[in-house]
Amino acid sequence: MKAKAAVTFGKGEPFRITDIKIDDPKPGEVLVRLVGTGICHTDLLAQSQAYPVPLPAVLGHEGAGVIEKVGLGVTHIEVGDHVVLTYSSCGTCGGCLSGKAYACEHFYDLNFGGKMKDGTCRLHKDDQDLSNFFGQSSFAYYSVASVRNVVKVPKDVPLEMLGPLGCGVQTGSGAVLNKLKPSPGTSIVVFGTGTVGLSAIMGANVAHCGIIIAVDIQESRLELAKEMGATHTINAKDQNVVEEIMKITKNGVNYAIESSGRPENSRFAVDSLAVLGTTVQVAGAALGTEVSLDINTILFERNYKGFLMGEGVPQLYIPMLIELYKQGKFPFDKLINYYTLEQINDAIQDTKNGTTIKAILKLGEV
Template identity: 40%
Template sequence: MRIQAALVERAGAAFTIRDVDLEPPRDDEVLVRMTAAGICHTDLAMRGRWPEKISPMVFGHEGAGVVEAVGAAVGSVRVGDTVALSYRSCGGCDQCTGGHPAYCLRSDLNMRGTRADGSSPLSLDGSAVFGNFFGQSSFATHALAYQTNVVRVPAALSPLIAAPLGCSVQTGAGTVLNVLRPSPGDTVAVFGCGGVGLSAVMAAVSLGCTVVVVDPNPARRELALSLGATDADVTGAHHAIDTTGRPDVITRAIGALRRRGTLALVGLGGKAEFDIMTVMYNGIRIRGVIEGDAAPATFLPQLIDLHRLGRLPVERLVTEYPFTEIEAAARDAATGKVVKPVLTFG
């Protein structure tokens, strides 16, 4: 079928909307007509360094839409279902069967730009277009996804809410609810108030925690405060969350913890140095977290319940853009003008 997709022709290039061809779903695939797609920092980071040999590329991994067709082996969703899309996992390795699909041993399935067999369902004038990003490539009017990353959601749920659940909200809230699991009254320090950080703020506030935020952007700090946080001095925290991936911020986060406190690292970054004696002497735990250590099929419904109860007001983070303005939306996200741009499809 002929669809429209936002192509990145080479590393660092702008998003360009083109007409491309999409194959029908295979036995294990689900065809979804997109109604919304969030723009995540990961999309922008990977756009800047995606290999030329697997370009042009279609990114996007916070999709929401309606199922239009399913393969013969798919039994979890059917045509007409409203769904949110998340990351892909194999479903069969020990991490997946043990309830931790975010650490799937086939994590390459999310980043290879092709199906597992090396093929791509996308093409332009007979030449391959790469995609399958996080098992979806949702910067397009239609996307092929998989049983492990398609989650049914209520039809009445706005796609502007459903889309960000699949990554940024899941990552931030999951870090609090699944990994740190603070007790009411604990202090949680959140470094960086983007979509992930603010989702962590909302989740921690919902548990009755004292939440302290650090961010150089006044507007984002103000939003965090309106969600129940404070910007007081960060000392003696039970838990800290770094969403920046910056070595200097990570060092500061370690220094903000009390003895036997825990630091969760969720931001993309390179290398960081810290004082080993400080960590050892204070019994500090450092934990890396992917996708909030969440299983989307069970965790996204929990997030929807929290939203319904008013404890996870995701709409406070969202700015809507039509799909045709994807480059402007990406620019606004990169400069910090908006927290969570969500593309909508007419």
């Protein structure tokens, strides 16, 4: 079939809206009519080739839509189901078999390598193959995805806003609820108040943390962080972050989350820990980016850990987040601004400028 998509043809080039050809789903795959797709920092890293994805490509990895067709062997997903698309995994390696698909041994190849699991492409422009992204390529009106990417969601919530649950929202909230699992009353600091950081703050609020500190350089985002549950805010533009954290907590925080992707913030996050504290790194940067840490800080029982994709089972975790949203405990809809597919370059510029936190491309009606 033919469909419109936003295609990245060259390193750093603006997206171009064009017609592409999409193959039918193969066994274990589905065809999804997309209703909304979030724009994530990882899409921008791929566009700039900070994460080298083969080009030309159809990026996008926070899709939500309606099942239009299922391939052979797909039995638990039906035509008409509402779904969120998340990351790709192989299903057969040690990480996947132990229920930790986020630690799939083939994660990078399947999500950034440009091809589906069988080594072929489903997307084409004239006689040229287009690279796939995260097993979904959701900057388009239709997507072919592995059934392992698919999360069935209830039909009583607006489908167009659910795409970010597949990456940014589950990553930020999962850093708290799945990785750190803080006890009620403990303290946490979050560096960066974009989608991931604000989702972490919402997660910390759900977990009943006592002190929740948000760090950013934009006052408007810090004000929103307060709405999401932050008890304290620090503007890193004009304050010494570590000193301010120590003033608030006296001995440092129990937990820190670095969601900005800036190496200096990784250092601040570790330096702000209390003894036995843990920092989780949730944001990526250009490949090869290095972080400098003080050995003696780490030596005194402080921890620094990497983290991917919410560290949960998306098919279980994403419906749980939706239920929290329905109960008014996880208001991630406050982060969203909508754009059309044709406005994708404007949406990206607004994201870079910080005027939009979570841009969603609205692609159609349910």
